[in-house]
Amino acid sequence: MIRIVSKLLLGLLLRCPNCGRGRMFRGLFKMEPTCPYCGARYERQSGESIGGTLINLCVAEVLSVGGYFVSQALWSPPLAFQLVFWITFNIVFIVLFYRHARGLWVSIAYLAGGVYADSDTGQQYTRTEKQ
Numbered sequence: 321m322i323r324i325v326s327k328l329l330l331g332l333l334l335r336c337p338n339c340g341r342g343r344m345f346r347g348l349f350k351m352e353p354t355c356p357y358c359g360a361r362y363e364r365q366s367g368e369s370i371g372g373t374l375i376n377l378c379v380a381e382v383l384s385v386g387g388y389f390v391s392q393a394l395w396s397p398p399l400a401f402q403l404v405f406w407i408t409f410n411i412v413f414i415v416l417f418y419r420h421a422r423g424l425w426v427s428i429a430y431l432a433g434g435v436y437a438d439s440d441t442g443q444q445y446t447r448t449e450k451q
């Protein structure tokens with residue numbers, strides 16, 4: 321259980337879940353294909369990032385809708401204020417949490433056995449595929 325939580329935390333903190341040392345992202349949106357330390361490939365197929373996107377959107381919607389109802393119950397602010405605030409919050413949150421959601425998804429993939437260093441045969445397959 322501690323291992324699972326620590327691997328998920330590594331993903332949230334944008335570190336390689338395999339070794340804990342390599343950074344997953346270069347800049348705000350560019351994910352490294354492999355870990356610079358252990359060589360673990362973060363995503364094996366294009367489209368795997370959809371899991372991180374789904375996490376990002378779900379967390380943003382839960383926080384926005386939940387925040388709307390909590391603030392409505394506590395302070396009853398005007399509807400226009402609520403809409404502007406929570407729509408803005410939603411957009412900002414999605415942009416800022418994007419990397420962390422993808423990192424979390426990579427950790428989930430790691431725990432499921434899908435994140436590991438390429439073997440020699442895997443690299444040959446990739447090379448012959450490109451020719």
Ligand SMILES: [Zn+2]
Pocket residue numbers: 336337338339340341342355356357358359360
């Ligand atoms: Zn690594």
